[in-house]
Amino acid sequence: MDWRNKLDLIQNKIRGQLHARKIDDLEGVYQLMSEFDRDNSGYLDKDEFQKFLSKIGVFLTTQELRAVYDKYDLNKDGNIAYAEFVNLIRENMSEKRINVVRNTFSFLDQSRQGRLQLECLYKLYQAKNHPRVRTRQKTAQQVTKEFVNAISKRSKDGQSINEDEFLNYYADCNATLPNEKEEYFTDLLTSTWGVTSGADYVSPERLAQLEIILFEKIRQKTVTKDDEGKTAKKAFMYFDLENKGTIDIYQFAQALQKFGCVFSEKEIQALFNKYDSDKSGRLCYDEICGLIALMGSGNNANVNPVFQISRAPPQDTLNRIRNDLIKKGQHSVIRMATIFTNSDKNKNGTLNRQEFQWAMKESGLLLTKTEYDNLFRFFDKNCDDEVSFVEFIAFLRKPLSQYRINLANQLWDRLSNGESQLTTQQLKQSYDASKSHDVNINIKTVADANKDFHDIWKDCQIVTQQHFIEYLTDISALIDNDQSFEKFIRYAWK
Secondary structure (H helix, E strand, C coil), X not given: CCHHHHXXXXXXXHHHHHXXXXXXXXXXXXXXXXXXXXXXXXXXXXXXXXXXXXXXXXXXXXXXXXXXXXXXXXXXCCCEEHHHHHHHHHCCCCHHHHHHHXXXXXXXXXXXXXXXXXXXXXXXXXXXXCHHHHCCCCCHHHHHHHHHHHHHCXXXXXXXXXXXXXXXXXXXXXXXXXXXXXXXXHHHHHHHCCCCCCCXXXXXXXXXXXXXXXXXXXXXXXXXXXXXXXXXXXXXXXXXXXXXXXXXXXXXXXXXXXHCCXXXXXXHHHHHHXXXXXXXXXXXXXXXXXXXXXXXXXXXXXXXXXXXXXXXXXXXXXXXXXXXXXXXXXXXXHHHHHHHHHHCCCCCCEEEHHHHHHHHHHCXXXXXHHHHHHHHHHHXXXXXXXXXXXXXXXHHCCCCCHHHHHXXXXXXXXXXXXXXXXXXXXXXXXXXXXXXXHHHCCCCCHXXXXXXXXXXXXXXXXXXXXXXXXXXXXXXXXXXXXXXXXXXXHHCEC
16 A cells, blocks of 8 residues: 555544544644643654654654654645644545535525524524434534634624535534544535435525526516516415515515416425524515516626615625724724614614614714615615614624633623622723723724723623623624724733
8 A cells, every 4th residue: 555545544543543632623632632742832842742643643663654644744844834744634524424514504505695693503503413412422512613613703894694605514523533434424414404304395596496486487487678586576466455565475476476476385395494584474475576687687788787786794884884884983883883772763773764873973973875675675674664773783783702702701700800780880991992992003092092982881780701791792794803802901901
C-alpha cells in the first residue's frame, strides 16, 4: 500500500476515534488538543502530538508517525498548529454528504432567499432527534448548546447564514465522522431538521417543478398587455372575499384549480408552506404575485413587472440606517427604541405608516419615499398596514455571539461581585467614558460620552443581569469586530 493511501486510512481512523469519543464539532477537537499543549502555545510538538493520538486510540509506528506528522506540519516549523490539523481532517467531504447538506438547506429555505435567519434555525433545530440524544449519549440541551455555539460562528453577519456557511458548519461535523458513517451523516441532518421521505414529504426538486407548472398555467391565461403577476393577483383577489390581501390554504387551493393546476393535497400544502414565510397560516398574495411577475419579466422585454418581492430585506436601506446609527454613537439603538416606544400612541407594540415615518425622522434617519415604502412593506408581516417596532429594532440588533456573551457575563460577574443586581449609581461609578467605544473611534468627547451614558440610565434605579446583557447587546450591534467589543468590555469599566 502506498503512503498516500495509508495516510488517508490513518486520517479516517482519527476521525472515527474522535467520533467514538462523542466529539461532534471542532470546539471539542480544540479542547482535546489543548490538553496536550503543555506550554499553551496553540501548537503540538511531535511528542505532544503522539500523546494526543494515543489518547484518542490511534497508535502508530515510528515511520507512520513521521509521515503523518510531516503531513500535518504544513509550514515545516516542527510543530503542528491546531488549525493545520483541523483543516486537513475537514477536507475530503464526500459528494453524497455535500448533496445531503445542500438539499437540507433547500428544504429549509422555503422562501428561496438564499439565507436563513439564525433565530429561525435555533427554533427549527430538533435536538431531541439527534442520533446522540436518541442513543442517550448526550442530552438535548448539550446538543442544542453545541449547535448554537458552532453554527453562530459560521455566520458572517451574526444574524443569518447562507448555503456556503451552512455547508461549512457541516464540514466541521464531517471532520469527526469517518467515511463509513455516511448513513449516520444523512440521519443527522434529516432527523434534526425534520426532512423526511414520509407520505407528506415533497422534495425540493418537485417543489421547483410545481412552481414552474403554476407559472406556465398563469402565463397561458395572461393577455399581451398584462404581466403574469397581474393575472395571478386577479385570481387571488377573487377568492379573497374579505379583501384582506391574504388567503388561507383553502382559498389558495381554489385559485390553483382556477389556473388549471392539478396538484395533490400534499403538493398544495407544500407549495403553500413555502410561500407562508411567517407560518401564520395565511399568504400575503402580493408576495406570490411579485415572484410570478419576476419570473415572467425575463420572457417579455416589453413588460416591466409592477410587483416587487415585498418580503426581501431592503438590505441597502438597512445598511445605511446602521451606518448612520454608528455615526450617532454607541447608544443609538437604545435611543431609537425609546423613540419608537414613545411613538406608539395605542401602546399595542405596533406603528402605522405615519407613526413609523415620524419615528424614523425623529431618530435622525431621513429616507426617500421608496426606501420608507420598502422598509415598511418588509416589516408589515401581516399585511395590516402596521409594523411591530419590536421586530424592527430586533432586526437591527445583532444577537450576541457566544464569544461576546462570555465577555458580557464575565463583566457582570466582576461588577456585581456575586450579587443579583446593581444600583444605577454603582454602574455609573464603574463606567469610564474615556475608554468608551465612541471616544475610541473619535466621534464623541469624553464629556459627551459620559453624558450619554448617564442619560441612558437616568430613569432606572436597579439593574439586573438580564437588563445589563440587553444593554450590552444594543452596544454590540454597532461594533463590528470582536476585538473592539472586547476592548470596550475590558477597559471601559473600572
